[in-house]
Amino acid sequence: VVADAEWAREIRRLADERDAVLLAHNYQLPEIQDVADHTGDSLALSRIAAASTASTIVFCGVHFMAETAKILGPGKTVLIPDERAGCSLADSITAEQLREWKAGFDDPVVVSYVNTTAEVKAETDICCTSSNAVDVVRSVPADRDVLFCPDQFLGAHVQRETGRENLHVWAGECHVHAGINGPELAERAAANPDADLFIHPECGCATSALYLAGEGTVPEDRVKILSTGQMLDAARETGASSVLVATEVGMLHQLRTAAPEIDFRAVNDRASCRYMKMITPAALLRCLSEGADEVHVPLDVAERAKASVERMIAIGT
Ligand code: 13P
Ligand code: SF4
Numbered sequence: 565v566v567a568d569a570e571w572a573r574e575i576r577r578l579a580d581e582r583d584a585v586l587l588a589h590n591y592q593l594p595e596i597q598d599v600a601d602h603t604g605d606s607l608a609l610s611r612i613a614a615a616s617t618a619s620t621i622v623f624c625g626v627h628f629m630a631e632t633a634k635i636l637g638p639g640k641t642v643l644i645p646d647e648r649a650g651c652s653l654a655d656s657i658t659a660e661q662l663r664e665w666k667a668g669f670d671d672p673v674v675v676s677y678v679n680t681t682a683e684v685k686a687e688t689d690i691c692c693t694s695s696n697a698v699d700v701v702r703s704v705p706a707d708r709d710v711l712f713c714p715d716q717f718l719g720a721h722v723q724r725e726t727g728r729e730n731l732h733v734w735a736g737e738c739h740v741h742a743g744i745n746g747p748e749l750a751e752r753a754a755a756n757p758d759a760d761l762f763i764h765p766e767c768g769c770a771t772s773a774l775y776l777a778g779e780g781t782v783p784e785d786r787v788k789i790l791s792t793g794q795m796l797d798a799a800r801e802t803g804a805s806s807v808l809v810a811t812e813v814g815m816l817h818q819l820r821t822a823a824p825e826i827d828f829r830a831v832n833d834r835a836s837c838r839y840m841k842m843i844t845p846a847a848l849l850r851c852l853s854e855g856a857d858e859v860h861v862p863l864d865v866a867e868r869a870k871a872s873v874e875r876m877i878a879i880g881t
Pocket of ligand 2: 626650651652653654679738739740741812837838839840
C-alpha cells in the first residue's frame with residue numbers, strides 16, 4: 565500500500581462512512597499524522613476522545629491510548645489499526661505488582677502515568693501524562709505518600725520539580741527514551757553550541773541535560789524538559805535557529821511543520837518506537853475497511869479505571 569493521495573482519499577471516505585474520528589499520536593509515521601483529524605500528545609488526544617461525538621474512534625497510537633479512549637467512552641467503538649502495538653513502559657508494572665507495592669504503605673495516593681494497562685489504572689487514584697504529571701502530584705495533599713509509576717525518569721523529573729520527599733517512584737522505563745543517553749546528548753550539545761535542547765522527561769538523559777546546564781556547558785534557559793505537546797508550543801516561541809530533540813523521532817515531523825525555519829535534529833536518530841510504527845498505511849486501511857482491531861476493556865475494570873482517567877484530563881493545561 566502506497567500512502568499517496570488516492571490512499572488518503574480512501575481513508576477519509578471510509579472514516580466518514582463509519583462516522584469515525586481519526587486520532588494520531590505525535591510519534592506516528594508522517595503520512596498517518598497528515599491523514600488524521602487530530603494529531604497530539606497523550607493528554608490532548610485523551611481530551612479530544614472524551615469530547616468527541618463520533619460513534620467510532622480510530623486510535624493511531626499504542627494500545628494503552630486506545631484503551632484510555634474506551635474507558636472514557638465505553639459506548640463508543642474504539643479501533644486500533646494493529647492491536648499488537650504495545651508499550652514497553654506500560655509492560656513494566658502489572659496490577660498485581662501495584663497492589664503489592666500499595667500494601668506496604670498506609671493509605672497512599674497512587675499516581676500512574678497514562679502509559680499503563682487498564683488493570684493498573686483501575687488500581688490508581690489519579691492518572692497523569694508527561695504534560696501534567698507535576699500538576700497532578702502537586703494536587704495531592706502534602707502529608708500523603710505518593711506512589712508514582714511506572715516511569716523512573718518522569719518520576720525523577722516530578723521529584724525535582726516538586727521537591728517532595730514522600731514521592732516513591734517505581735523503577736520502570738521506556739526502552740526508546742531510556743536509550744537516549746547522557747554522553748550522546750553531551751556530544752551533540754558540544755557540537756551545536758547555539759541549539760536549544762528539547763528533552764522529553766521519559767529520557768535517560770534528562771538528568772544529564774540539567775547537569776550540562778549546571779556546569780555551564782549549555783545556558784540554563786536553553787534546556788527545556790517538555791512533553792511532546794509542550795515541544796510544539798516551545799518551537800513556536802523559541803528564538804533559537806536550531807534545536808536538539810531528545811524523544812521518539814516521529815516528533816520531528818510535527819516540529820518541522822510547526823516551525824519550518826528551525827533546524828530540528830534528533831539527539832539519537834535511532835530512537836524509533838517499533839510499536840508506534842506498527843500503525844502503517846496498510847494497517848490503517850485494513851482497520852477502516854474491516855472494523856478491526858476492536859479494543860475491549862472489561863466493564864468492571866473500565867468502571868474502576870474511569871475516575872483516575874477523568875481526574876487526569878481535568879488537571880493541567
Ligand atoms: P506524550 O505524548 O504525553 O509526551 O507521551 C510520550 C509517549 O511516550 C507516549 O508513548
Ligand atoms: Fe511506550 Fe516508549 Fe513507545 Fe512511548 S515510545 S509507546 S513509552 S515504548
